[in-house]
Amino acid sequence: MHRTLAAALTALAAAALAVGAALGIVAALETTPEQPNVPLVTFGRPGA
Template sequence: MSRLLAAFLTCVAATVLAAGAAFGIVTALEATPEQQNVPLVTFPDPPAQGPSTASGSGAG
C-alpha cells in the first residue's frame, strides 16, 4: 500500500510541477515586450517611369 501511495504522490507532484512550469513559461513570455518589426534590408523605391513605347512590342 505504501508503494502505491508513493507512486500516486509522485505522479501528483510531477503533474503539479509540469503545470507550474508551463504557467511560468507562459507568464514569462507574456511579460517580455514585443519586438519591433523592423526590416534588416530596405530597397529604394524605383523611379517613376512614363509610358513606354517598347512595352507593346515584346517577345511574341
C-alpha cells in the same frame, strides 16, 4: 499499498510541477516586450 501511495504522490507532484513550469513560462513570455517589426535592409523599387 505503501508503494501505490508513493507512486500516486510522485505522479501528482510531477503533474503539479509540470503545470507550474508551464504557467511560469507563459507568464515570462507575456512580460517580455514585443519586438518591433522593422526591416534591417530596404531596397529601392527598380524603375522608380
